[in-house]
Amino acid sequence: MEKDFAQWYTDIVKKAELVDYSSVKGCMIIRPYGYALWENFQRVLDDSLKVMGHENVYMPMFIPESLLQKEKDHVEGFAPEVAWVTQGGSEQLTERLCVRPTSETLFCEHFAKIVQSYNDLPKLYNQWCSVVRWEKTTRPFLRTTEFLWQEGHTIHATAEESEKETIDILNMYASFCEDYLAIPVIKGQKTEKEKFAGATATYTIESLMHDGKALQTGTSHNFGTNFSQAFDIKYADKNGEMQYAHQTSWGITTRTIGAVIMVHGDNNGLVLPPKVAPTQVIIIPIAQHKDGVLNKVQEVQARIAKIARVRLDASNKTPGWKFNEYEMKGVPIRLEVGPKDMENNQVVLVRRDTKEKEFVSMEDLEARIAALLEEVHQSMLERARVSREEKTYTVLTLSELKEIANRKPGFIKAMWCKEASCEEMLKEEAGVTSRCMPFEQEWLSDTCVCCGKPAQTMVYWGKAY
Numbered sequence: 001m002e003k004d005f006a007q008w009y010t011d012i013v014k015k016a017e018l019v020d021y022s023s024v025k026g027c028m029i030i031r032p033y034g035y036a037l038w039e040n041f042q043r044v045l046d047d048s049l050k051v052m053g054h055e056n057v058y059m060p061m062f063i064p065e066s067l068l069q070k071e072k073d074h075v076e077g078f079a080p081e082v083a084w085v086t087q088g089g090s091e092q093l094t095e096r097l098c099v100r101p102t103s104e105t106l107f108c109e110h111f112a113k114i115v116q117s118y119n120d121l122p123k124l125y126n127q128w129c130s131v132v133r134w135e136k137t138t139r140p141f142l143r144t145t146e147f148l149w150q151e152g153h154t155i156h157a158t159a160e161e162s163e164k165e166t167i168d169i170l171n172m173y174a175s176f177c178e179d180y181l182a183i184p185v186i187k188g189q190k191t192e193k194e195k196f197a198g199a200t201a202t203y204t205i206e207s208l209m210h211d212g213k214a215l216q217t218g219t220s221h222n223f224g225t226n227f228s229q230a231f232d233i234k235y236a237d238k239n240g241e242m243q244y245a246h247q248t249s250w251g252i253t254t255r256t257i258g259a260v261i262m263v264h265g266d267n268n269g270l271v272l273p274p275k276v277a278p279t280q281v282i283i284i285p286i287a288q289h290k291d292g293v294l295n296k297v298q299e300v301q302a303r304i305a306k307i308a309r310v311r312l313d314a315s316n317k318t319p320g321w322k323f324n325e326y327e328m329k330g331v332p333i334r335l336e337v338g339p340k341d342m343e344n345n346q347v348v349l350v351r352r353d354t355k356e357k358e359f360v361s362m363e364d365l366e367a368r369i370a371a372l373l374e375e376v377h378q379s380m381l382e383r384a385r386v387s388r389e390e391k392t393y394t395v396l397t398l399s400e401l402k403e404i405a406n407r408k409p410g411f412i413k414a415m416w417c418k419e420a421s422c423e424e425m426l427k428e429e430a431g432v433t434s435r436c437m438p439f440e441q442e443w444l445s446d447t448c449v450c451c452g453k454p455a456q457t458m459v460y461w462g463k464a465y
Contacts, residue, residue, distance in 0.1 A: 001267055005211040006139075012261055013140045016270045016329050026138035026145030030254070033329065036278035037257055038148060042128065044180050044276070045150060045252065048172050054124040054152060059106040061129075062097040067105045071230040074104060077197020081133040099132040104198065104223075104249055107153040108231040115245060117236045118157050124165075126152040141258035142215075142465050149253035155245045157235065159224065162246035166220040169250045170203045173218035181256065182273040182380035183207050183263050184388055185217060186411070186460055188436030193423055196249075200224035206435045206460065208388045209262035212409025214435050214464040217259055220250035258465075263384050264353075270330025271353050273380055274373040280308040281369060282331045284322050286338025288314060297337050300347065300365070304335075307366050308373065327352060332376050333369065353380055396445050398429075401461070405430040411462050415455035417448035425450055432461040 001008035013019050018034035030038065046056070062085065068075050078101045085097040100106070107125065115121065132146050141147075152169065156162045170187060177183045185205035195202035199221040207217045225244040228234070234242045264271040274280050281304055285297045297312055304310040313322050319336075326334060336348040347365060350357045353376050360368045391410030395401045404412055412432060416422060426432055426449075437457045448455050 001210060001265070008265075008267070009139070009258075009261060012265055012269055012328075018257070018270075019140045021140075024145070026135055028140045028144055030148075033278060034257065037260075037272070037276060038254055040276040040278065041180075041252075041256060042150070044176060046126075046128075048176065049126050049150075049152070052124070052168065052172070054126045054154075056127060057125045058127050058129065059100075059103045059110070061100055063100055063103075063105055065096040065098060067109060068098050070105060070108075071198050071227055073226075074198035078102070078133075081135065083132050083134050100129075101131055101133045102249075102251075103127065103129075103131075103151055103153065104227060105231075107249075108227050108233060108247075111155050111228075111245070111247075112231050112233045115155060115233060115235050118238055121235060121245065122154055122156045122161060122165075124152075124154045126150055139258075139465075141254050141261070143255075147254050149251050151251040152249060154248045155228075155233070156247070157237070157243070157245065159246050162222055162224070162248050165248045166201070166203055166222040166250065169248070170205065170218070170220040173220070173250075173252060174205050176252075177205060177207065177217055177256075177259075178381060180273065180275045181260055181263075182377050182384060183217070183259055184381065184385045186436060186438055187440075188438035188460070190219075190436060191418075191420075191423060191434045191459075193420055194434055196221040198223060198226055200226060204436050206411075207259055207263065208391060208411055208462075209259070209465070210265070210387070211262070212391045212463075214411065214460075214462040215255070215259050215262070216435075216464065217256060218250075218252040221248060223247040223249065263387075264380055265330070268324075269328035271380070272330035272332060274332040274376050277330065277332050278309065279311045279326075279329075279331050280373060281310040281333045281335055282322075282326045283310065283312040283335045283337065284319055284326075285312075285314060286319055286336055286341070290339050292342060293337065293339060296342055300335065300337060300362075303366060304369060307370055333372060335369075351376055353383075394444060395449060398450055401426070401432070401449055402430045405432050405461075405463070409463060411435070411460050413442065413444060413458060413460060414449035415444050415447065416457055416459045417451060417453045418456040419448075419451065419453070422448055422450035426461065430461075432463055435460040435462050435464065 017031050020029040022029050083099040128150050130148050174185050177185050185207050190202040201222045203220045205218045207215050228244040233245045237243050285293050301312045332352050334350040345362050346359050393404045394413045
């Protein structure tokens with residue numbers, strides 16, 4: 001990874017059997033191990049959304065061109081990435097159909113039909129689906145032509161309610177990343193240039209990869225009444241007066257799997273956070289041909305299955321081969337049992353993240369594995385946090401910013417005047433984009449790092465995927 005991070009990443013997604021390439025450029029086949037990881041992401045997020053009162057729905061894959069055109073900023077933002085269907089069977093379509101890049105227009109059309117009164121609000125909807133965006137440069141999970149995600153779409157009576165929704169969702173995403181993926185994030189607001197097409201405000205969580213590049217890990221958008229005005233979504237308030245509704249949308253995608261790889265992986269392969277790992281404990285019998293070994297590991301498997309996702313590999317491959325395979329796949333804990341361990345009434349536990357080995361008595365097995373899984377998570381989170389801090393720099397001048405951007409990839413904290421011209425200049429001259437205006441502001445200086453005019457806000461800048 002130190003010599004060629006891009007090739008290291010590609011090798012991992014292939015050798016760990018997460019994905020395979022398909023015959024369509026930019027599209028990936030998500031293999032069972034990769035999909036099991038996504039299913040665990042889904043389960044956590046879906047449960048969280050339902051606790052918050054959201055319901056799952058499903059919208060069509062196709063969007064009529066006339067519907068997509070209703071919100072000007074929205075269609076302009078997505079136009080370069082849209083795939084079009086022009087023929088059905090042997091007949092030319094009278095109107096082109098867009099393969100959904102996102103579903104705002106479909107939800108708006110639906111909301112306009114079902115919302116009449118304040119009694120109909122709020123509607124808190126979410127859908128799990130795939131979307132298509134015709135990307136020029138693709139990489140598995142990080143940027144693909146088709147990808148999986150959840151997209152939430154809600155509609156509210158007031159601006160205060162929609163703003164609360166966007167912030168609540170962003171906080172939920174941040175908790176998911178830190179509490180389940182062991183990835184620390186920066187929470188903040190996108191600039192006008194970087195916000196979602198058609199939104200009044202976009203909020204984001206940004207994470208930092210091993211190589212110092214940033215990754216937008218999740219976003220939450222407040223639309224205000226931009227879409228409701230375009231789609232004429234009105235409701236009668238308590239006084240019987242017609243008001244435009246306020247809307248939000250938000251999403252997390254399979255790109256988060258890429259984040260897990262690039263934050264935690266090492267030169268031996270994946271390192272998976274225990275809470276989302278498809279297999280949390282892999283049992284490797286040692287000298288399994290000897291009497292009693294297979295019976296003992298099966299007994300151990302049954303015990304562990306009550307507290308963790310466990311798998312037993314009793315194949316005829318050598319133990320060393322198995323060690324390498326499950327190290328590549330990032331299984332958090334390896335458990336070894338052989339004749340000597342049986343004599344000593346113990347097992348051997350090996351952590352994937354640190355390679356540390358310990359001997360645990362059979363009596364303490366369940367308690368120790370439960371504790372160790374939590375220790376591994378906390379250790380991974382802290383290591384990622386330290387790595388991010390080591391790659392975060394504070395600059396006061398343009399020359400400093402350029403030097404850091406060229407020599408030390410990472411987050412660069414610098415003040416900004418909020419002028420789009422300065423943001424564009426930093427992209428052209430230093431190759432960095434604004435990642436976010438963090439909620440936790442620091443006042444580094446009184447002047448913009450680019451033009452020297454009075455500063456308005458501190459920004460995290462960086463190179464990004």
